[in-house]
Amino acid sequence: MMSLLQVSDVHVAYGKVEAVFGVNLVAEQGCITTIIGPNGAGKTTLLSSLAGLHPLSAGQVVLDGADISSLATEARLERGLVLVPEKRELFPDMSVEDNLNLGAYHRRWTGGRTLRGDLDQIFSLFPRLKERRKQTAETLSGGERQMLALGRALMSKPRLLLLDEPSLGLAPLITRQIFEIISDLCRSGVSIILVEQNARAALAIAKYGYVIEQGRVVLQGLAIELAADPKVAGTYLGKN
CATH class of the missing domain: 3.40.50.300 (P-loop containing nucleotide triphosphate hydrolases)
Structure with missing residues (x-):
């Protein structure tokens, strides 16, 4: 390796x-x-x-x-090189979907249509996030918030x-x-x-x-x- x-x-x-x-x-x-x-x-x-x-x-x-x-x-x-911090540092007043999209912010000029496909992949990996995509992050359980933090990091590729x-x-x-x-x-x-x-x-x-x-x-x-x-x-x- x-x-x-x-x-x-x-x-x-x-x-x-x-x-x-x-x-x-x-x-x-x-x-x-x-x-x-x-x-x-x-x-x-x-x-x-x-x-x-x-x-x-x-x-x-x-x-x-x-x-x-x-x-x-x-x-x-x-x-x-992407960090998922201990405190997760989500945006509590923003929706699950918006938090995920922020993970791809640095790709906004180059991601194009692939961003939607990436979001679908995250929802496939974390079905519970798809169910709660319109909810704000502050309404999620601890486990769901960790999934969201991981999903947001993965959106940055x-x-x-x-x-x-x-x-x-x-x-x-x-x-x-x-x-x-x-x-x-x-x-x-x-x-x-x-x-x-x-x-x-x-x-x-x-x-x-x-x-x-x-x-x-x-x-x-x-x-x-x-x-x-x-x-x-x-x-x-x-x-x-």
Whole structure:
């Protein structure tokens, strides 16, 4: 497999307080790479910096051979790097359909007729969104809002999808559905970096994983091997 994203010696700071220390990470084309670790470990900060929402204090981010370290968020989006943030950040007073269309905003001059076909594909993937297409986002359940956040990201035609805590606040049944959808997206050709507190579920669908603690990568390896690692199992997986 070829690497799609290469993160080299990345440091991220908030003022004088450093939150991410020398992280090296590779995301392969067509695979799910997961990042697990405790709350406050720097996982969300790392994703935000990859998406261009927070500047690097040092290091390099390379997407498909091109250095994007200094590019703005919009430029990274145009190159296919798309973040679905932890808080989903939907437009609550806008309809489901309008929220989805906003995901393709940067394609408005080039998308043409394909945008309608893309919207139909999203509704095929998320039938519940089609049923609620005219409802405002604020009327949706937590699971439906996560589906809408994923759908909006997919409307931008991502090459690499950054998912920050997609199961946060969701019931177990809905969580399983969301992870099934994430697996399906990967099989359809979308590469994914998944930050997730539900380490067991994340490692079950990922190919490769990283464990971050206090802003540093402390373990990495094939997801199946991390899941069997006694330290990972004892700290992050809990009981079956």
